[in-house]
Amino acid sequence: xxxxxxxxxxxxxxxxxxxxxxxxxxxxxxxxxxxxxxxxxxxxxxxxxxxxxxxxxxxxxxxxxxxxxxxxxxxxxxxxxxxxxxxxxxxxxxxxxxxxxxxxxxxxxxxxxxxxxxxxxxxxxxxxxxxxxxxxxxxxxxxxxxxxxxxxxxxxxxxxxxxxxxxxxxxxxxxxxxxxxxxxxxxxxxxxxxxxxxxxxxxxxxxxxxxxxxxxxxxxxxxxxxxxxxxxxxxxxxxxxxxxxxxxxxxxxxxxxxxxxxxxxxxxxxxxxxxxxxxxxxxxxxxxxxxxxxxxxxxxxxxxxxxxxxxxxxxxxxxxxxxxxxxxxxxxxxxxxxxxxxxxxxxxxxxxxxxxxxxxxxxxxxxxxxxxxxxxxxxxxxxxxxxxxxxxxxxxxxxxxxxxxxxxxxxxxxxxxxxxxxxxxxxxxxxxxxxxxxxxxxxxxxxxxxxxxxxxxxxxxxxxxxxxxxxxxxxxxxxxxxxxxxxxxxxxxxxxxxxxxxxxxxxxxxxxxxxxxxxxxxxxxxxxxxxxxxxxxxxxxxxxxxxxxxxxxxxxxxxxxxxxxxxxxxxxxxxxxxxxxxxxxxxxxxxxxxxxxxxxxxxxxxxxxxx
Ligand code: F6R
Numbered sequence: 136x137x138x139x140x141x142x143x144x145x146x147x148x149x150x151x152x153x154x155x156x157x158x159x160x161x162x163x164x165x166x167x168x169x170x171x172x173x174x175x176x177x178x179x180x181x182x183x184x185x186x187x188x189x190x191x192x193x194x195x196x197x198x199x200x201x202x203x204x205x206x207x208x209x210x211x212x213x214x215x216x217x218x219x220x221x222x223x224x225x226x227x228x229x230x231x232x233x234x235x236x237x238x239x240x241x242x243x244x245x246x247x248x249x250x251x252x253x254x255x256x257x258x259x260x261x262x263x264x265x266x267x268x269x270x271x272x273x274x275x276x277x278x279x280x281x282x283x284x285x286x287x288x289x290x291x292x293x294x295x296x297x298x299x300x301x302x303x304x305x306x307x308x309x310x311x312x313x314x315x316x317x318x319x320x321x322x323x324x325x326x327x328x329x330x331x332x333x334x335x336x337x338x339x340x341x342x343x344x345x346x347x348x349x350x351x352x353x354x355x356x357x358x359x360x361x362x363x364x365x366x367x368x369x370x371x372x373x374x375x376x377x378x379x380x381x382x383x384x385x386x387x388x389x390x391x392x393x394x395x396x397x398x399x400x401x402x403x404x405x406x407x408x409x410x411x412x413x414x415x416x417x418x419x420x421x422x423x424x425x426x427x428x429x430x431x432x433x434x435x436x437x438x439x440x441x442x443x444x445x446x447x448x449x450x451x452x453x454x455x456x457x458x459x460x461x462x463x464x465x466x467x468x469x470x471x472x473x474x475x476x477x478x479x480x481x482x483x484x485x486x487x488x489x490x491x492x493x494x495x496x497x498x499x500x501x502x503x504x505x506x507x508x509x510x511x512x513x514x515x516x517x518x519x520x521x522x523x524x525x526x527x528x529x530x531x532x533x534x535x536x537x538x539x540x541x542x543x544x545x546x547x548x549x550x551x552x553x554x555x556x557x558x559x560x561x562x563x564x565x566x567x568x569x570x571x572x573x574x575x576x577x578x579x580x581x582x583x584x585x586x587x588x589x590x591x592x593x594x595x596x597x598x599x600x601x602x603x604x605x606x607x608x609x610x611x612x613x614x615x616x617x618x619x620x621x622x623x624x625x626x627x628x629x630x631x632x633x634x635x636x637x638x639x640x641x642x643x644x645x646x647x648x649x650x651x652x653x654x655x656x657x658x659x660x661x662x663x664x665x666x667x668x669x670x671x672x673x674x675x676x677x678x679x680x681x682x683x684x685x686x687x688x689x690x691x692x693x694x695x696x697x698x699x700x701x702x703x704x705x706x707x708x709x710x711x712x713x714x715x716x717x718x719x720x721x722x723x724x725x726x727x728x729x730x731x732x733x734x735x736x737x738x739x740x741x742x743x744x745x746x
């Protein structure tokens with residue numbers, strides 16, 4: 136979390152930094168700040184979003200060709216002006232921004248307090264900065280040297296960018312565990328947490344690795360390891376257009392991303408799935424075909440929405456491949472002593488590819504001999520690079536904080552993986568395999584069909600927007616969709632919502648049901664349908680409000696529901712990719728109707744790079 140931007144070159148740095156920060160606000164928006172080299176270091180910072188900082192510094196002399204900027208998701212210290220980054224060192228000669236957490240900051244702080252340092256903020260960042268300055272002064276060394284020495288003492292995760300008043304053209308950067316991209320231009324360099332701040336200036340980027348330090352001047356980029364050995368920067372070409380990160384006429388990124396799904400699912404299948412020839416081409420999976428075939432089990436590791444995608448995959452892979460699947464919260468997995476044997480297959484699912492818990496869980500599993508397959512959206516991200524193989528989801532940049540198109544793309548990739556394994560293992564008949572390829576191929580147009588009825592969902596949102604609680608119930612393949620529907624509503628509208636397997640309702644949650652409680656059923660036509668219909672009747676009998684996601688033509692469910700959201704007929708294996716879409720719309724429209732900032736819900740950030 137936290138977004139960082141930097142620039143050194145001949146252009147005006149401030150507009151580049153501000154525009155970059157706006158693109159990175161999805162990473163946190165508790166406070167914003169910039170530091171500019173302008174005859175000494177000038178720092179401007181403020182609690183709140185980037186636009187609020189802009190408003191307060193109108194009229195200031197912001198001329199500078201070198202600068203850094205930060206948008207914060209608070210960890211140490213409440214969101215406030217004084218805890219906002221950049222921080223300045225005691226002498227005022229250094230300025231630093233930081234994304235991550237310095238775990239041993241209190242130990243470092245005590246050492247500095249004994250030496251007479253005082254602190255203006257509650258942040259771990261200011262501690263690290265003064266620790267660096269102390270080393271620089273004591274050793275009479277360069278900032279680069281001081282950073283290297285300091286980082287050897289640091290535990291935790293960081294990307295740091297530093298300015299030094301004595302070296303006004305240079306930015307020093309270092310990374311461990313948080314992302315850093317350097318854009319290489321002609322006589323200029325751009326820095327960002329991802330490539331979005333530099334898209335209109337250069338397509339050549341360097342992804343900095345853990346334990347690397349960069350010394351960046353307008354016409355020079357030096358990369359070193361913490362042992363002071365030079366590393367040749369590996370320059371990659373960006374395959375990302377500016378339009379992909381803009382709203383394109385939609386009111387919110389979230390709505391744009393929901394509506395992009397027919398295209399993003401298609402992009403995800405394109406070039407891989409050939410429904411007529413009966414083939415699925417996924418080289419990052421094929422490489423490990425033998426290991427997968429002989430694996431004792433698959434363990435899915437993920438967080439949040441990506442964890443829900445893993446749960447759907449558990450049902451699908453167990454059914455089609457007769458292979459044991461476990462789905463783990465990365466945050467729990469990494470702190471346990473999990474039983475992982477050599478040859479176990481780990482599927483790490485992540486939109487951002489930067490989620491700290493998932494990344495560490497991968498490393499834990501890797502050290503025990505597991506094979507890591509990443510299902511990741513962001514190309515070149517840390518999880519993608521830490522994986523042995525896998526498949527990208529190709530959903531394009533997801534900017535709305537609530538995950539939508541990344542989820543359906545994850546389901547599409549995981550279903551292809553399941554079909555591929557089932558085919559390799561011979562656990563699926565040829566007819567069923569061919570039918571499911573066809574079904575998967577038809578998903579984009581079925582999602583488009585659902586989206587045509589978005590206005591009906593909007594009307595439902597108006598009707599139910601004032602509810603205090605929601606219950607989401609489903610069985611089988613749709614049960615994780617119930618969890619996902621509830622999560623979307625919680626994060627976007629701040630309405631309390633819970634998802635349950637429909638059959639679990641009678642073991643407790645049914646006590647909540649009264650005439651004010653909306654209960655959303657995902658009741659599409661599948662093997663569980665009759666059972667779900669019985670559960671609907673139980674809710675109706677207790678006067679709960681029943682809202683159902685149903686298959687077109689299902690008159691029985693319609694007669695039992697107060698309101699319905701309809702999806703076209705689809706095989707139960709692919710139905711979750713379609714049935715989740717009306718729930719995304721419902722959450723979105725309720726959030727908007729309640730006046731919530733749906734693209735930037737309170738307390739959240741898109742990329743959770745802290746543990
Ligand atoms: C919910 C949401 C989060 C993420 C979770 C994992 O809408 O976006 O729950 O799914 O933080 O993030 P990734 O997939 O980037 O690892």
